[in-house]
Amino acid sequence: MWTEFLIIAAICAVGCSMGFKHFIWFISIGYGFAVSCGSLAILVLAAVNGRLNLLLVLQCAVLFIYGLRLGLFLYLRETKNAAYKKTLDAQTGNDKKMPIFVSIFMWAYSAFLYDGEMSPIFFRNWHGTYGDVLPWIGVVISACGVIMEAFADKQKSAQKAENPNMVATKGLYKMVRCPNYLGEILTWTGVFVGGLTALQGVWEWVIACVCYVTIVFIMLNGAQRLEKRQDGRYGEMPEYQKYIKKTPIIFPFIPVYSLNKKK
Numbered sequence: 001m002w003t004e005f006l007i008i009a010a011i012c013a014v015g016c017s018m019g020f021k022h023f024i025w026f027i028s029i030g031y032g033f034a035v036s037c038g039s040l041a042i043l044v045l046a047a048v049n050g051r052l053n054l055l056l057v058l059q060c061a062v063l064f065i066y067g068l069r070l071g072l073f074l075y076l077r078e079t080k081n082a083a084y085k086k087t088l089d090a091q092t093g094n095d096k097k098m099p100i101f102v103s104i105f106m107w108a109y110s111a112f113l114y115d116g117e118m119s120p121i122f123f124r125n126w127h128g129t130y131g132d133v134l135p136w137i138g139v140v141i142s143a144c145g146v147i148m149e150a151f152a153d154k155q156k157s158a159q160k161a162e163n164p165n166m167v168a169t170k171g172l173y174k175m176v177r178c179p180n181y182l183g184e185i186l187t188w189t190g191v192f193v194g195g196l197t198a199l200q201g202v203w204e205w206v207i208a209c210v211c212y213v214t215i216v217f218i219m220l221n222g223a224q225r226l227e228k229r230q231d232g233r234y235g236e237m238p239e240y241q242k243y244i245k246k247t248p249i250i251f252p253f254i255p256v257y258s259l260n261k262k263k
Helices: 002-015 029-048 054-080 082-092 100-127 134-162 179-195 201-234 238-246
Strands: none
Touching (some): 002 100, 029 054, 100 179, 134 179, 179 201
């Protein structure tokens, strides 16, 4: 089992290796492509070992579509949108060359993280535990997350093109201010939930739980940083203040309107 797990990690490493060109790509564009590559690796390994089934195909298809769409979306945004690239470089130092040992560490860390995020699907398939409804519920949750994230990105792009001097406030953005991050969390929540009844042994639980908590933390941190940037750019606008005081930051129906400490 662990040999296959390492093979999937190696395939994820290939998917995110573009981070050696721009460091941030380890966790942005490379993240999406790594998930696509990893989901295909899970599918191929299952087919080779005679463990292929409909549920696994659906689970991997959802993750493949999710990763490919995200990777292409981020690639186009970060390479074709000059204004966004300038902002990204200023905020992340994307134009700064990192020491090679830092890049290698980040490359390996990212590959194992992405592998670990998908591990509940892999572990269930390895153990062949498909006798309950939970994995079907999980794949539905994941699919809803992928759809939400795709619509959120599309709606934001359309609204920013219409009014570049205000944050998106329509569509999914009426429900929460960061529906793309919510979609991301839903995607991985579905993967995690779908594997709960299949995990065996301490290491499987540790890998699945740690990687799930890590990706949720990363999404919350992303929403926090986005909020800070938006406060700095739009904070003086009455329309923006009215919007953020009535719209939760990331979770609908939960009255948490900020992830930053207000002065």
